[in-house]
Amino acid sequence: MNVHFIAIGGAAMHNLAIALHHKGYQVTGSDDEIFDPSKSRLEAVGLLPERFGWYPEKISANLDAIVLGMHAKADNPELLMAQELGLTIYSYPEFLYEQSKHKTRVVIGGSHGKTTITSMILHVLHYHDRDVDYMVGAQLEGFDVMVKLTDDNDFIVLEGDEYLSSPIDRRPKFHLYKPNIALLSGIAWDHINVFPTYENYVEQFSIFVDSIVSGGSINYNEEDPEVKRVVEASDNAIRKIAYSTPDYHIEDGQTFLTTPEGDLPVAVFGEHNLNNLAGAKWICQHMGIDEDDFYEAIASFKGASKRLEKIAETKNTVAYKDFAHSPSKVEATTKAVKAQYNNRNLVACLELHTYSSLNAEFLKEYKGALDAADTAVVFYSPHALEMKKLEPISKSQIADAFERDDLIIYTDAEAFKDFLYAQDFKNKTLLLMSSGNYGGLDFDELRTFLESQ
Known part of the structure; x- marks a missing residue:
């Protein structure tokens, strides 16, 4: 072909x-x-x-x-x-469907968590030598590629993105996969340039639930009120199976998951990631992995690329970078890192980089997103606003949106870098959240600086 x-x-x-x-x-x-x-x-x-x-x-x-x-x-x-x-012209998701229409399609959807959940599922299957086709949005340890397609595998696991399919097909990607097995992790308004109202955005997830093939199933996060409402309101003839965050506790910076066999130390942390883990467990059980085998495999899962990625650690300091940029992700990630290292001061830095995050009308969605941090910093580039043809935003608009009087705001990349290198990070945690790179921040150089303290 x-x-x-x-x-x-x-x-x-x-x-x-x-x-x-x-x-x-x-x-x-x-x-x-x-x-x-x-x-x-x-x-x-x-x-x-x-x-x-x-x-x-x-x-x-x-x-x-x-x-x-x-x-x-x-x-x-x-x-x-x-x-x-x-x-014959296909969008990316249309072509994936054509390649998998005779397979059992497992689709992971949600405003947040879908990459992590998909990665967890693939990690568990790989650990137990279960070969499946897949498409995931992050590079995974032990996987050479992010897309695998065969003629022989029965299952395909797809990360279900709600963004548009192509320049000539304005449907969200996850509407086109027609899943047999689905998961919905959370709904939090995003992609304001495509879905200008909250109601329009939520509607896409209702369409997704209705696209599941008759007789199929959906696992859904019942702790998210919008997810619960959307799934339970659907008249689609499918099984609806709720999941919630499992019991866990933290001791000396280590998260332990409560299981029937006792406490299990896991490498991932944060309430949102433990919730993701619960969803992944259900999907793996649908695919023939029993609970004990799931726990055995998930203990070694270190996270998806760019998701709470540890960039430096000493006995006094730990630093993470994360792809979080939407309000719900920023809030969940900040809370997770603070809870994991609650005896240390948290310096949380967020770059506003996406179309939504730089939109003056959307900024109010960030209210409280950095509240868990002891020191909160926001960086944004006026040049990024120009490139995206957006109206200028002021520091006062940023401060008002986050509703935090002590918020530190930078618009110059060098000034932000100077701030970082002026800090004494002993007994502190650093969290860098962005889908960009803070105007060219050298993370290797930063690692060397942090490890020298």
Whole structure:
């Protein structure tokens, strides 16, 4: 099968391209820019385009399928040629469904936790040598790729993103997978540029629940009132199975999970992650992993890439970076780190970097998000606002939104870096939350500084 990727360099797109290459397909692709790690991964398997840019001459009638990425625009020259030739054009999720429509599809949805839950499930299955197809949004220890597709495996585990499918398909990705087994972890308004109202955003999750195949099942976090309402209001003929945070306790910076066999030390921590673990356990049981085997495997799960990733530790100091950027994730992560190291002062730093977080109307959603921190810092770049064509926001707007009088706010990357390097982190915990990099912060250099204290 000959498949061409328009915007092959995307985080999801390049992984799908590599998966199809491993499956024996003829794969080509284009993009106007490709950065690492996508660039080196594509180059390693011979899929990196010789030249960057869009070339309509690459599009011909002998192509069996076009996979269109979100980075491309609706007037992309290669897309226009494909449409003119009447070729079959798939969005990324449409193509995944085509590859898995004869499999048992397990889809993990939710505003937060879906990457971690998907990663937990795959870790447990990998530990017990259960081979499945999958698509996950983070690099996992023990896994070479983030997408795997075969002709033989019965199950496919999919991280169900609610963002749009393609420039010409405005449906959320997770509407297209038609799961047999589903999970819904939480609902907290996000992607304000696509879903301008809270009600419109929540509606997408109702559609997701209704998309589960008749006779299928959904596990849902009953501690989230909106999740509980959405799932229980659905008339879909499916099994609805609630889960909640299991009992656990913390001793000297170590989290212990309460199990029928006694206390189990686990590497992940925080109430939100223990809640994620409960959801993952249910899904693994649906897939044939019993409770004892789940606990044996999950004890060694260290977390998904960029999720509460430890970057430095000494006897006096520990530092984490986390992908958290939406209000609910920021609040959950800050509380988790403070609870894990409650005898230390927590310095929590948040970069406002996404379209939603830099939107003046959305800022109020951050009320209380950093309250668990002893020292709370917000960094944002006025240049990022310009790049996203958003209205300027002031420091006073930020302070008012978080409702914290002692909030420290930086708009200059060097000034933020100077603040960090001026701190004495003895008997303190540092938490850096962002989907960006604080204007170019060198994390290796920061690690060296922290470990020298």
